[in-house]
């Protein structure tokens with residue numbers, strides 16, 4: 304099966320080509336050979352992008368992956384999924400009618416640590432999360448990481464969150480336990496991504512040698528901005544999740560609970576500083592079955608990233624080539640011969656108007672037109 308997309312503006316994951324022709328043969332991008340397609344698509348006035356990658360989601364049901372794909376998100380990087388669910392979702396993601404996904408499997412947190420308090424909150428029982436493995440000492444690190452490998456985790460997520468940002472106190476991994484987890488994960492070839500929200504928590508994550516941070520942080524103290532340089536020096540990537548901070552700030556304003564009103568603004572300032580320091584920012588949403596929503600919120604994240612100082616092409620790379628590179632997904636995130644045909648065709652030009660990523664004309668997953 305040959306699909307030819309003619310006279311299209313192309314953002315290939317890194318740069319823009321104003322007018323070209325793209326050939327898809329079966330599930331791959333191919334070098335255009337001048338021939339006709341079984342399916343011919345007119346790209347005039349449109350832009351072809353790699354399928355989007357959301358670098359921070361919580362995928363609970365197959366419909367989350369369906370919503371993602373409908374919005375041009377062809378891969379979700381889940382940050383916490385229990386074994387039974389992981390098996391079910393992986394099976395579903397073999398099919399081309401939902402987004403592909405990768406997962407951290409069970410995250411590493413102290414007994415009773417974040418996010419246990421959220422999962423036992425009223426209304427959450429519908430998600431059927433139940434009990435999960437936790438860790439409280441460095442001596443348990445090897446067994447913990449082996450169990451994640453056995454359940455099929457693609458990377459390790461560790462939680463360094465003492466509850467302060469949620470207005471409470473929670474048990475938290477000691478620095479020694481976090482360091483042991485990073486060591487064991489790296490020994491078996493797993494990347495480590497840390498959930499940390501305050502500058503003090505991020506400092507622990509950086510000191511134990513994580514590969515990436517699952518969120519920007521929100522403090523705007525001098526110490527917080529010093530940390531930016533440390534993150535840059537250690538080549539740590541940061542998943543932005545600005546749309547998450549926007550959502551919790553709005554919720555807190557409505558409920559007058561613990562999140563301070565400056566949270567979203569602080570997150571945006573830290574994102575700007577990270578970008579200026581050359582830290583790779585990966586677009587992620589922290590999407591859940593509630594808010595932010597799967598799929599659509601990644602488009603909002605792109606707008607927020609441009610507000611934080613990224614150029615439009617930099618924001619688009621943050622949702623395509625950059626997450627593919629930092630998560631080792633070498634078959635996607637760019638449009639080039641032999642790459643997987645995960646593609647998004649939009650009306651208009653997101654390299655000059657980022658909001659046009661929402662004007663979706665076509666989506667392909669692995670060459671299958673949706």
Ligand SMILES: [Zn+2]
Nearest residue numbers: 359361382589
């Ligand atoms: Zn999350």
